[in-house]
Each structure stands twice: as C-alpha cells, then as structure tokens.
Amino acid sequence: MTNSTRTFADARRWALIGAELTFDAVAGLDDAGYAAPSTLPGWSRAHIAAHVAANAEALSNLVHWAATGEPTPMYASPEERAAGIERGRALPADRLTAWLRRSADALEARMDQLTDEQWRHEVVTAQGRTVPATELPWMRSREVCVHAVDLATGVSFANLPADFLAALCDDVAAKRAAAPGPAVILRAPAAGADWELPGDGEPVPVTGELHDIAAYLTGRDADLRAADGTPAPALGAWL
Structure with missing residues (x-):
C-alpha cells in the first residue's frame, strides 16, 4: 500500500537534507579515510563520493534539457559514467570533497x-524512463540520503x-x-505503515x-x- 504523499516541495527539502548529511559524512576525511571500504561491496568511500558528485552533474544535464528543450543525456554512455567515477575516486581527498560540494551546489x-x-518538461533518465523534470529532486534525494549512509562514517x-523513509519504501x-522475488509483507507498526x-x-x-x-528494501543490511x-x-538488487 502507499504510505506517503510525496510532494515536489518534500523532494526539494530531502535533497538538501541528504546533501548536508553527505557533506557531514565526508568532513575531515583524508586520503586514507576515503580509501576505506563503504557499505557497498567493492566500493570505497571515494567511489561513493565520486558517484554522488557525478550524479549531481548528470542531473544538471537533465535540468539543462528541461530549461532549453535541448536533449542532454545524463551520461554520454555507461562506460563514460563508470570512467568518471574511477577518475573521481582517484582524486586527492580535498579535491574530491570540493567536487562533491561544488556539484551539489551547482545542481541546486x-x-x-x-x-x-x-519543471513540467519531460526528460529521459539514464535508465531510459521519460519523466517530467519535477521528478529530478526525488531522484537526487534518493542518491544523497541513501549514499550518505553507504559512506559508513556514522550516518544511518x-x-x-x-x-x-516512507516515500522511499513506497518507491x-x-x-x-x-x-x-519472494513474497513478503512488511509492517512498521510505529509508523502505521505496511508494504506487500x-x-x-x-x-x-x-x-x-x-x-x-x-x-x-534498498538491499542494505538491516538484520530484519x-x-x-x-x-x-x-x-x-534495488537499482
């Protein structure tokens, strides 16, 4: 069942909250800190930070598309997307942190x-979905909120x-x-919510x-x- 009534204003707010949580999560990380493992198999914290920074630039491409009508894909190709993350994760700590913040601020x-x-103009996501630009803040809020946790520096x-969280579970x-997949009935009594x-x-x-x-639901370890x-x-896998 649907347990939330997500609005555009909500998504804009969550994107800002998630970005700040991400900035807090990487604050003070040096090269060794960034090289430490994230919660995602095979990815360091630097991989996560580079992915989130590149995501902001990719969503900025869709904002440009919405503003001008000029088709501007999020990424040139899946290979270029992966190469961008590899380049980013190899940056020195201070430059990676600066890119993370600069790209987020530019997107906002x-x-x-x-x-x-x-905002009502349609764009095409990296997964090939055609959506109104009003979906972009929600896409961003998922990235920054969930990956702030994946950085494994204390955010949960x-x-x-x-x-x-209710909107994320619905989604x-x-x-x-x-x-x-398996048949599961999930209940969160304290939140008055359930999903099947x-x-x-x-x-x-x-x-x-x-x-x-x-x-x-997002494939993270919850020991439920x-x-x-x-x-x-x-x-x-979720995404």
Missing part, C-alpha cells in the same frame, strides 16, 4: 532557476527523515512488486522499525527477522 542553483513550465537510516516496494511484495511462495510477514525496513525468527527473505 540550476534547479532554482527553472520556471513552473520548465535512522538519521533520515521519517517522511523520506522501492512498487519497483520490487513488478519484478520476480507479491512474489514466490507463501507471504512471509516481517515487522520492524521504518528505518530498518527502508534499509532492507520474520515472525519465526528466521532472517527476512533475501531480496535482489
């Missing part, structure tokens, strides 16, 4: 300049706004409902805190348990 400034009409899903659950993932087998009921369910004490069913 460009979004501030869009008119109401331009419990630090993210509850209304963001991910809807995507997972359309893909193969249709899939294979008898539905497994899983109850937990909202932040733990968000972590689970089914009612019989067994681990919650393993889910496939």
Whole structure:
C-alpha cells in the first residue's frame, strides 16, 4: 500500500537534507579515510563520493534539457559514467570533497532557476524512463540520503527523515512488486505503515522499525527477522 504523499516541495527539502548529511559524512576525511571500504561491496568511500558528485552533474544535464528543450543525456554512455567515477575516486581527498560540494551546489542553483513550465518538461533518465523534470529532486534525494549512509562514517537510516523513509519504501516496494522475488509483507507498526511484495511462495510477514525496513528494501543490511525468527527473505538488487 502507499504510505506517503510525496510532494515536489518534500523532494526539494530531502535533497538538501541528504546533501548536508553527505557533506557531514565526508568532513575531515583524508586520503586514507576515503580509501576505506563503504557499505557497498567493492566500493570505497571515494567511489561513493565520486558517484554522488557525478550524479549531481548528470542531473544538471537533465535540468539543462528541461530549461532549453535541448536533449542532454545524463551520461554520454555507461562506460563514460563508470570512467568518471574511477577518475573521481582517484582524486586527492580535498579535491574530491570540493567536487562533491561544488556539484551539489551547482545542481541546486540550476534547479532554482527553472520556471513552473520548465519543471513540467519531460526528460529521459539514464535508465531510459521519460519523466517530467519535477521528478529530478526525488531522484537526487534518493542518491544523497541513501549514499550518505553507504559512506559508513556514522550516518544511518535512522538519521533520515521519517517522511523520506516512507516515500522511499513506497518507491522501492512498487519497483520490487513488478519484478520476480519472494513474497513478503512488511509492517512498521510505529509508523502505521505496511508494504506487500507479491512474489514466490507463501507471504512471509516481517515487522520492524521504518528505518530498518527502508534499509532492507534498498538491499542494505538491516538484520530484519520474520515472525519465526528466521532472517527476512533475501531480496535482489534495488537499482
């Protein structure tokens, strides 16, 4: 079921909150700190920071598309996207941190300049989805909020706004409902929210805190348990 009523203003606010959490998460990191592992397999903190910075520049391309009508893809190609992250993660710590902040600030400034009409213009995401530009702040808020946690410097899903977490769970659950996977019923009683993932087998009921369910749905380690004490069913990749 849908447990949130996400608005455009919400997404703009969450993007700013997530960016600040990201800045806080990397504050003071030196080269060794950036080289340490993130929570994502095979990626260092520097990989995460470079990915988030490159994402801001890619979304700025879509803002340009919305503003001018000139088709401007997020990335030239998947290969160029990967190469950009590799270049970024090799930067010295101070330059990587500066890029992270500079790209985020530039994206916000460009979004501030869009008119109401331009926000309604359609653009195409890196996944090939055609969406109105009003979806861009939501795309950004997911990136900065979730990856602030992935940096593994102390930010957790419990630090993210509850209304963001509910919207995130709605978004991910809807995507997972359309893909193969186990049948799961997720309940967050304290938040008055629940989600159903249709899939294979008898539905497994899983109850937990909202932040733990968000972590689970996005493929992060939440140590959620089914009612019989067994681990919650393993889910496939989110994005």
